[in-house]
Amino acid sequence: xxxxxIKTCHQDFYHSFDFTPVxxxxxxxxxxxxxxxxxxxxxxxxxxSFKKNSLDxxxxxxxxxxxxxxxxxxxxHKNIIGNIMAYDCPREYVMTxxxxxxxxxxxxxxxxxxxxxxxxxxxxxxxLNYLHSRQLVHRDIKPDNVLISHDGDAILSDxxxxxxxxxxxxxxxxxxxxxxxxxxxxxxxxxxxFDFYSCxxxxxxxxxxxxxxxxxxxPNTNYLGSVRHPLTDYGAYGVILEYLxxxxxxxxxxxxxxxxxxxxxxxxxxxxxxxxxx
Numbered sequence: 001x002x003x004x005x006i007k008t009c010h011q012d013f014y015h016s017f018d019f020t021p022v023x024x025x026x027x028x029x030x031x032x033x034x035x036x037x038x039x040x041x042x043x044x045x046x047x048x049s050f051k052k053n054s055l056d057x058x059x060x061x062x063x064x065x066x067x068x069x070x071x072x073x074x075x076x077h078k079n080i081i082g083n084i085m086a087y088d089c090p091r092e093y094v095m096t097x098x099x100x101x102x103x104x105x106x107x108x109x110x111x112x113x114x115x116x117x118x119x120x121x122x123x124x125x126x127x128l129n130y131l132h133s134r135q136l137v138h139r140d141i142k143p144d145n146v147l148i149s150h151d152g153d154a155i156l157s158d159x160x161x162x163x164x165x166x167x168x169x170x171x172x173x174x175x176x177x178x179x180x181x182x183x184x185x186x187x188x189x190x191x192x193x194f195d196f197y198s199c200x201x202x203x204x205x206x207x208x209x210x211x212x213x214x215x216x217x218x219p220n221t222n223y224l225g226s227v228r229h230p231l232t233d234y235g236a237y238g239v240i241l242e243y244l245x246x247x248x249x250x251x252x253x254x255x256x257x258x259x260x261x262x263x264x265x266x267x268x269x270x271x272x273x274x275x276x277x278x
Contacts, residue, residue, distance in 0.1 A: 005073055009089040013047060013096075016089070021047070025099075026144070031061070031092065035099060046100075050093040065093040068159045071136065079127040081147065081157040100155065105146040105207075109214050117211045117237070118271055120146070120154040122262060124207070126275070127156045128200055129255035137196040138162050141203035142181045143210055165196050180219035181206045184247055198249040201258070205244025212237050236265060 009016040019036040022044075026033040031049035038044075050061035069086045076082060087094040102108070105120070124146070131138060138145075139161045147155040161176040175186040183202035185191050209223055210216055212234055223245045227234055234241060240261065243253040253261070262268050 006069065006086045006088055009087050009094075011089070012091065013049075013087055013089050013094045016087075019045070019047070036096075044099045045096045046098065048095045048097065050095075052091055052093070062093065064160045065095065067161075067163070069095060071159050071162050071164075075131070075134065075136070077127055077130045079123040079154055079156060080130070081155055081159075097157075100147040100149055102148040102150065102152075105143040105148060105154065105211075106216065108148055109143060109210055109216065112211050112214045115271070116152075117208075118262075118268060119152075119275070120211065121208055121240075122268070122271060122275055123154045124156060124204060125255055125258050125262065127154075128204060129259065131162075132197050132200070132255055135165050136162060137165055137200050138203075139176045139196065139199065140178055140181070141200060141207055142178050143207060143216065146207070163196075177203065178219075180217065180221065183249065185249055195249045197254060198252045201244050201252050201254060202249075204258075205241055205252075208237065208244065209241060212241070236267075 013019065014021060014036065018039045020039055022035040022037050024032050025035050025046055031051045034047045034049070036045055036047045050065040052061065065086075069084070072081065072084050073086075081097055083098050085096045087096075108116075124141075128138070128141075138156065138159065140158060141156070145156065145158040147157050149155055175182075177183070177186055177199070181203045183194075183199040185194060186199060206223065209221075209226075223241065224247070226232055227238055227241045227245070240253075240258065243251075243257070246252045263272060
């Protein structure tokens with residue numbers, strides 16, 4: 001970790017940089033994400049705080065803060081949150097990042113079109129492939145953690161529980177994830193070793209299911225039962241959902257499998273050229 005990228009503040013963030021909090025954008029275990037405006041009104045930014053409110057919680061939030069900052073300062077992809085700044089303030093750690101007025105994918109689910117679903121799936125596949133090729137896993141992919149840019153692109157965010165996967169970490173980096181998006185093996189206490197790349201792919205499958213059904217689903221939803229039901233038709237997404245939501249990790253598609261399948265779909269050709277120029 002390069003601590004030179006973390007600036008020390010002697011007051012709270014808002015006084016130090018002449019910003020005013022506007023409203024809460026989101027809440028988390030470690031603190032809130034606030035929309036803040038510079039006092040001259042020229043700049044809006046999202047401010048994520050990690051409280052130092054008690055010894056145990058403060059140490060855990062410190063770990064989460066340094067982990068997220070370390071990862072985000074060392075990656076760059078057009079569909080991953082970027083342009084962050086980090087600060088060590090007296091009562092909290094603070095990370096600032098771009099503000100996306102369009103909000104998260106959750107807000108956009110009811111208005112999904114086939115084109116937008118294809119576009120977001122392609123962009124998130126590209127973002128995950130970038131991370132996985134660098135031995136990084138996100139571990140909490142869900143609609144609330146996908147921001148929508150002004151240009152209508154999907155931006156993967158919230159890397160608080162993301163981590164580097166090594167041969168010594170496959171059993172010790174925890175069973176993180178959100179119910180309904182977390183791979184089933186993470187809830188099986190008999191299993192001690194995980195393929196965290198495969199866990200990310202399951203989460204992507206659950207997110208795709210939300211996009212295709214255009215709504216948030218219950219954490220207890222039987223995804224495959226719904227996909228295989230004779231009265232439901234998920235069209236071209238059916239086979240993708242089957243392979244991403246497979247209960248057996250070793251049989252799930254990885255990012256290469258998924259990308260190759262998307263490339264093979266005739267209707268994706270123009271979108272792939274639009275996104276990647278090929």
